[in-house]
Amino acid sequence: MSHALIMVPASGLLGDGKKAIKIHHLVKAPENTPHSISRRESWNADKPAIVYKTPENLPDGKPCMAATVILRTKGCVWWWKSGCTFCGYFNDVRDDVTSANLFAQWEEAKRQTNDFDGCEMVKVYTSGTFFEDQEIPVDFQESVLVETFERKIHLVVEAQAQLCYPEKIAWLAKKHPGCTIALGLEAYDDTVLRFHVNKGFSTKQWHKAVDLLRQHHLRVKTYLIFKPPFMSEGDALRHTTKWVMQVAPLSDEVSINPMNIQRSTIVDRLFRNREFRPPWLWSLVEMIEQTHSEISQLDCRTIVHPTAGGRIRGAHNCGSCDEDIVAAIERYSVSGSLEEFSGIDCSCKKVWSAEIFNDNNLPVSLGSGLDRRSTGTDTVRAP
Numbered sequence: 001m002s003h004a005l006i007m008v009p010a011s012g013l014l015g016d017g018k019k020a021i022k023i024h025h026l027v028k029a030p031e032n033t034p035h036s037i038s039r040r041e042s043w044n045a046d047k048p049a050i051v052y053k054t055p056e057n058l059p060d061g062k063p064c065m066a067a068t069v070i071l072r073t074k075g076c077v078w079w080w081k082s083g084c085t086f087c088g089y090f091n092d093v094r095d096d097v098t099s100a101n102l103f104a105q106w107e108e109a110k111r112q113t114n115d116f117d118g119c120e121m122v123k124v125y126t127s128g129t130f131f132e133d134q135e136i137p138v139d140f141q142e143s144v145l146v147e148t149f150e151r152k153i154h155l156v157v158e159a160q161a162q163l164c165y166p167e168k169i170a171w172l173a174k175k176h177p178g179c180t181i182a183l184g185l186e187a188y189d190d191t192v193l194r195f196h197v198n199k200g201f202s203t204k205q206w207h208k209a210v211d212l213l214r215q216h217h218l219r220v221k222t223y224l225i226f227k228p229p230f231m232s233e234g235d236a237l238r239h240t241t242k243w244v245m246q247v248a249p250l251s252d253e254v255s256i257n258p259m260n261i262q263r264s265t266i267v268d269r270l271f272r273n274r275e276f277r278p279p280w281l282w283s284l285v286e287m288i289e290q291t292h293s294e295i296s297q298l299d300c301r302t303i304v305h306p307t308a309g310g311r312i313r314g315a316h317n318c319g320s321c322d323e324d325i326v327a328a329i330e331r332y333s334v335s336g337s338l339e340e341f342s343g344i345d346c347s348c349k350k351v352w353s354a355e356i357f358n359d360n361n362l363p364v365s366l367g368s369g370l371d372r373r374s375t376g377t378d379t380v381r382a383p
């Protein structure tokens with residue numbers, strides 16, 4: 001009997017001798033089912049994914065109105081190769097979008113905003129890198145850069161750090177001097193970038209990109225994620241607080257995005273398996289309070305925008321205090337004043353504080369927290 005067992009090839013956790021599969025292959029494969037592909041291809045390639053106006057601040061701090069245009073593109077080259085663990089942008093892309101489609105989307109965005117009426121800023125988001133030629137045809141890149149510059153509209157575009165090539169950045173700075181490049185750094189830590197985020201670039205590449213953008217007098221906006229997967233709440237608070245202070249001196253703007261669960265991502269799998277919960281709103285307040293005095297000395301704006309804040313798939317608390325805290329965080333991003341949080345309290349703050357204490361003092365690497373809004377019985381049930 002024991003001999004028979006020895007003959008059986010090792011399997012399960014030990015593997016079966018085959019080449020290891022990366023986690024994103026396991027997770028993404030079901031998302032490439034005919035159903036998922038046909039959903040993506042059902043989008044109208046002549047219509048942008050979404051267009052909206054919000055109040056913003058110009059580089060000199062003057063309040064303005066900004067139009068955000070999220071284009072339907074071919075999607076990020078990094079996602080097609082591998083992809084960040086939290087990114088669900090691919091749900092909005094079509095892989096056959098042409099230059100003519102993008103020009104039609106741009107016209108549609110102008111129609112929806114009455115030709116950017118009253119907007120001194122336009123953010124053009126492409127679910128990837130605006131100036132990556134495989135993602136966005138060069139004629140479209142050029143047209144947007146030149147048109148917004150001639151109309152004196154401040155332009156914000158997104159990019160991956162490793163795609164900031166010297167020739168391309170020089171070209172960009174010539175077509176639209178002084179525009180803002182938003183780099184999704186997510187974490188100022190190479191281990192977290194590699195194993196928690198699967199970002200596809202390192203902090204060294206981010207530094208190189210920042211230096212290059214500065215040389216060309218372009219503005220740098222840095223995105224950080226609060227609570228990447230495989231991390232406890234206590235660690236998320238400690239790390240992100242440190243990252244904010246490390247990247248702010250090198251950025252014109254830092255935008256901290258609390259993790260929200262986007263459909264069909266690795267984080268979504270973990271969330272549905274009860275192995276990940278989005279951050280507490282209290283953690284965001286704590287991070288803001290800890291970084292405020294140092295950041296306010298710098299010429300860098302800090303924005304915290306809890307997407308889906310107060311909802312179960314976004315940063316949330318107990319359910320009764322969420323609305324007030326989300327509103328206070330949003331106000332802080334505009335006013336930069338800690339006064340926004342005065343008088344805000346709730347009994348759930350004690351639960352949050354115990355979770356942070358436990359995460360920092362017990363050997364529970366993925367955290368001690370439980371679902372915040374379910375009953376005790378639901379919590380112990382199998383997912």
Ligand code: SF4
Nearest residue numbers: 076079084087127128
């Ligand atoms: S680089 Fe950006 S668009 Fe690409 S997979 Fe990562 S988060 Fe998504």
Ligand SMILES: [Zn+2]
Nearest residue numbers: 318321346348
């Ligand atoms: Zn509460």
